[in-house]
Amino acid sequence: xxxxxxxxxxxxxxxxxxxxxxxxxxxxxxxxxxxxxxxxxxxxxxxxxxxxxxxxxxxxxxxxxxxxxxxxxxxxxxxxxxxxxxxxxxxxxxxxxxxxxxxxxxxxxxxxxxxxxxxxxxxxxxxxxxxxxxxxxxxxxxxxxxxxxxxxxxxxxxxxxxxxxxxxxxxxxxxxxxxxxxxxxxxxxxxxxxxxxxxxxxxxxxxxxxxxxxxxxxxxxxxxxxxxxxxxxxxxxxxxxxxxxxxxxxxxxxxxxxxxxxxxxxxxxxxxxxxxxxxxxxxxxxxxxxxxxxxxxxxxxxxxxxxxxxxxxxxxxxxxxxxxxxxxxxxxxxxxxxxxx
Numbered sequence: 046x047x048x049x050x051x052x053x054x055x056x057x058x059x060x061x062x063x064x065x066x067x068x069x070x071x072x073x074x075x076x077x078x079x080x081x082x083x084x085x086x087x088x089x090x091x092x093x094x095x096x097x098x099x100x101x102x103x104x105x106x107x108x109x110x111x112x113x114x115x116x117x118x119x120x121x122x123x124x125x126x127x128x129x130x131x132x133x134x135x136x137x138x139x140x141x142x143x144x145x146x147x148x149x150x151x152x153x154x155x156x157x158x159x160x161x162x163x164x165x166x167x168x169x170x171x172x173x174x175x176x177x178x179x180x181x182x183x184x185x186x187x188x189x190x191x192x193x194x195x196x197x198x199x200x201x202x203x204x205x206x207x208x209x210x211x212x213x214x215x216x217x218x219x220x221x222x223x224x225x226x227x228x229x230x231x232x233x234x235x236x237x238x239x240x241x242x243x244x245x246x247x248x249x250x251x252x253x254x255x256x257x258x259x260x261x262x263x264x265x266x267x268x269x270x271x272x273x274x275x276x277x278x279x280x281x282x283x284x285x286x287x288x289x290x291x292x293x294x295x296x297x298x299x300x301x302x303x304x305x306x307x308x309x310x311x312x313x314x315x316x317x318x319x320x321x322x323x324x325x326x327x328x329x330x331x332x333x334x335x336x337x338x339x340x341x342x343x344x345x346x347x348x349x350x351x352x353x354x355x356x357x358x359x360x361x362x363x364x365x366x367x368x369x370x371x372x373x374x375x376x377x378x379x380x381x382x383x384x385x386x
Contacts, residue, residue, distance in 0.1 A: 067330060067331065068293070068294075068298065068317070068319075068329065068331065069331035070300065070331070070334045070335075070363075070366075070384075071331065071333055071334055071335060073363065073366075073384040073385055073386050074335065074340060074366065074382055074383075074384060075340065075382070075383040075384060075385050076340045076341055076342050076383075077134075077339055077340060077341050077346075077380060077381070077382050077383065078134055078342070078383070079342075080132075080134065080135045080136045081134040081135055081380055081381040081382065081383075082135075082379070082380055083105065083107070083128065083135055083136070083137045083378060083379045083380075083381070084377075084378035084379070085109060085139060086112075087111065087112055087113075088109040088110060088111060088112055089109065089110055089111075089112050089115075089116060089118075089119075089375070089376075089377035089378075090107055090108070090109050090369075090377055090378045090379050091107065091108040091109070091119060091123075091158075091352075091353065091369040091377055091379065092106075092107055092108040092125075092158060092159055092160055092353045092369055092379075093105050093106070093107045093353070093355060093367040093368070093369065093380075093381070094106050094107070094160050094161045094162045094355040094367060095133065095162065095355070095357045095365070095367060095381075096162045096163065096164055096169065096199060096357075097133075097357075097359075098198065098199045099198070102129050102130065102131060103129065103130045103131070103132065103133050103137075104127055104129055104140075104162070104199035104200070105127065105128045105129070105130070105135075105137045105367075105379070106125060106126070106127050106143065106160040106161075106162045106171060106199075107125070107126060107127075107128065107160065107379055108123045108124070108125055108126075108157070108158045108159070108160065109123065109124060109126050110122040110123045110124065112375055115374040115375060116371065116373075116374045116375075116377060117182065117374075119158060120156065120158075120176070120182055120185045120186050120189075121155070121156065121178065121180065121182060121185050122156065123156050123157060123158040124142050124144060124145055124146070124156070124157055125142070125143050125144040125158070125160045125171070125173055126139060126140070126141065126142045126143060127140045127141060127143050127199060127200060128140055129199075129200075133357060133359075133364065133365055133381065134365060134381040134383060135381055140200055141200065143160075143171070143194070143203055144157035144160075144171070144173065144175075144194060144203065144205065145157075147205070149177065151175075151177070151205075151207065152175060152176075152177060152188075152190050152192070152208065152209050153173075153175020153176065153177065153190070153192055153205065154175075154177040155176060155177045155178060155185065156174075156175060156176045156177070156178075156185060157173050157174070157175050158173065158174045158175070158176075158224075159172075159173050159174040159224055159225055159226065159353075160172070160173045161173070161226060161227055161228065161289070161355060162199075163228060163264070165230060165236075165264045167197070168195055168196065168197060168264075169195070169196050169197070169198065169199055169201075170193055170194075170195055170228070170264045170265065171193065171194045171195075171196070171203065172191065172192070172193050172210070172226040172227075172228055172238075173191070173193070173194070173226070174189050174190065174191055174192075174223075174224040174225065174226070175189075175190060175191075175192050175209075176188040176189045176190065183248075183249035186222070186249075187221055187222055187243075187248075187249065187251070188222070189222040189223065189224040190209035190211065190212055190213070190222070190223055190224075191209060191210050191211035191223045191224065191226045191240055192205065192206045192209055192210050193205075193206055193210050193264075193265055193266070194206070195265060206265075209223070210226075210265075210266050210267075210268060211223045211226065211238070211240055211259060211268060211270070213242075214270065216245060217244070218242055218244045218253070218255045218257060218274040219240075219242030219243070219244070219255075219257055219270075220242075220243070220244050220245040220251070220252070221243040221244065221245060221246075221251040221252070222242065222243050222251070223240055223241070223242050223257075224240065224241050224242075225240055225241035225256075225286055225287055225288060226238055226239075226240045227239050227240070227288045227289050227290045227299075228264070228290070229290050229291050229292050229297070230264075230292070231260075231292065231323065232292065235260055235261065236260065236261045236262070236263070236264050236268075237258065237259075237260055237290065237292075237297070237323045238258065238259045238260070238261070238268055239256055239257070239258055239275070239288045239290045239299060240256065240257055240259065240288075241254065241255075241256055241286050241287075241288070242254070242255055242256065242257055242274075243255075252282075253282050253283070254282065254283040254284070254285075254286065255274040255275075255276070255277065256274060256275050256276045256285065256288060256301075257270060257271065257274055257275070258270075258271040258273075258275060258323060258324055259271065260323075271324055273324070275324075275325075275326045276288070276299075276301055276318065276326060278307045278308060281307050283304055284303070284305075284307050284308070285301040285302060285303055285304060285308070285316070286301065286302050286304065286352075287301060287302040287352050287353050287354060288300070288301045289301075289354045289355050289356060290323075291356060291358075291363075292323075293361075293363075296319050296320065296321060297319065297320040297321070297322070297323045297326075298317065298318070298319055298320075298329070299317070299319075299320070299326065300315055300316070300317055300318075300334055300354040300356070300366075301315070301316050301318060301354075302314075302315060302316075302351075302352050302353075302354070303315065303316040308328050308332060309332050309333045311333050311336055312336065312337075313337060313350070313351075314333060314334070314335060314336050314337070314351075315333075315334035315335045315351065315354055315368075316328065316332050316333065316334060317329040317331060317332050317333070317334050318332075334354070335351060335366075337349070337350070339351070339370075339380065339382065340382075348370045348371065348372055349371050349372055349373070350369075350370065350371035351368050351369075351370060352368065352369045352370075352371070353367075353368060353369040354366060354367070354368050355367040355368075356384075362386045363384050363386050364383070364384055364386075365381050365382065365383060365384060366381075366382040366384055367379060367380070367381055367382075368380050368382065
């Protein structure tokens, strides 16, 4: 190798690392078109995660529950459905319920929620939270566990796991429950999951809300938990939730909901974290992803809650930020925010 080729390689490596270090997701965000809001007449809509099918259509997996039961019924009445569109930002049209209630013997008998969709190889993998309970809010909340369903197509027959993919571990940071799964494939071919958990503590809430990491050789698991919690802020009991992770330009990245702005100092917001290995996480240089103001063609739309961030990629580039919006107990919907990377 001559010295000129070596200099080019060194420059490209340096530029790639510099670009990765300086990711600023807030600058990618573009005004949201009118058709980028997805809602249903009789249901509250939440947790949008989209994948492109082999038919070149776009499939949005989302949570929904009866509007008449209001927002907090997500924990007792949610089900995962799929909608389809010819365009990535929509408009989307309901197709069918993907993960309905099932026999009481299962860990996800009553509720499915938190869908995040991926295509690995030729199959589609839908990671989600499920629970069962006696109808009482805290009983369902504390039975949350993580699972995966697998299918050959977005609208095909989904095979659900009989047991949780990520269960709880006694006297660990995930002692009480597990939820909010996010998965990405590592450069070595293995699979990395980040998930939300609640530790042991005074019931019914339990202890601190923390996040864990798990690694698997295959997308369907088994996932091996790592011992150290992440996204921790001093002694804050509930600092973050709703992680979305991905690998880009030599690093792992995560967008999380910063519950009260303890990381961004911008109030309730979306925050960016980075990691060299997927295990050790720190706030990114440009940590603020978004406040509660969504850009629209006429300016900004301010919402009460902006949660469940999920990215859609095309050719390895982030193209859309999906989020769930809460305006009131009877107005919940998903948005598709265009990105210009």
